[in-house]
Amino acid sequence: MSIDVHTLSGAYALDALTTEEAEEFEAHLQGCGACRTEVAEFREVVAAMGAQSWAASPRHLRAEVLGAAERAAQERPPARVEGTPVVDLATRRRRSPALMLAVAVAVVAAAVGGFIGVRTLGAQDAQTVPLAAPAQVVFNASDASQLAVKTSNGGTLHVAISQARKEMAVDARDLPRLDRQHVYQLWAVHNGITTSAAVLGADTTGAAMGLPGEDTQIAVTVEPGTGSKQPTSQPIATVDPSSI
Structure with a gap:
């Protein structure tokens, strides 16, 4: 420095x-x-x-x-x-x-309605920080359908699905910034079984994953360290991919 x-x-x-x-x-x-x-x-x-x-x-x-x-x-x-x-x-x-x-x-x-957002995952303006490339590809897909989901901790998770690519992506740039001891983690929940889908660390702006199967929901939690094997807190948001 x-x-x-x-x-x-x-x-x-x-x-x-x-x-x-x-x-x-x-x-x-x-x-x-x-x-x-x-x-x-x-x-x-x-x-x-x-x-x-x-x-x-x-x-x-x-x-x-x-x-x-x-x-x-x-x-x-x-x-x-x-x-x-x-x-x-x-x-x-x-x-x-x-x-x-x-x-x-x-x-x-x-x-005047132009507040600079102090946010997510990395101390940068969400309007100028590029979305992670794999997620950006899904959001830019010609058939992409999108949904903005409000989280219980005051943020917004943006979700996109491309049936043609058989992929789902999340944009986490509008989620509140966490301290360095915690991360956001995405979970696929199906028939009562919860499986980790992605971990969004401090510098991670988004992620892409395979399209969830039928009757599978995606939950978002705040987890310690580099992520957990199973959720340790209540979801701040739950997304039903079939509704997007």
Whole structure:
């Protein structure tokens, strides 16, 4: 990481770091109370914005925000002296003008119906992140039929079926982002027997699979680690492929 790790609290709260950057920043958080407090404050802002109506942002907005952030000077926070307060709130906010600008732009975008989605599976805008190629092929099939399914954790799973290809695909880019200890997992449920159909890890935007057989439903759960042999939680959504 070539930039000062202290300046990344806002980007971390917005899930806008790469995997490598996020891992390094999380290690830094273990010994930096100032950054832990700042991350918590930024996440409060993100949560408040998340309650707004979602809509696709203009494609040029992300580039403009990142450009402004790159141009804005940022200062390293003062070193902490044992036994003294971490750092006062005003000092923390003054040292991150670029990140505050990014948040401000997002708030303005929300007000006009262009909120940038902080989501899924990878800290990126769902409108610009490409769907996994095998899934994209199914969604682009000439005979593809599609369905958007709301999930109980506030997201949307997009499903496509191509009878000609005998395949089903899911687009997970509109599912809420999980922490690094959990994944989304798809299950085929038939006659009371549950079989894993796909695991959607942190950087997985979608998946394709064979067309489920008759009387088979697809359930989606949140699972620990890299997936489970059997579901460990209640489904956040269930899809009947025959209804698509």
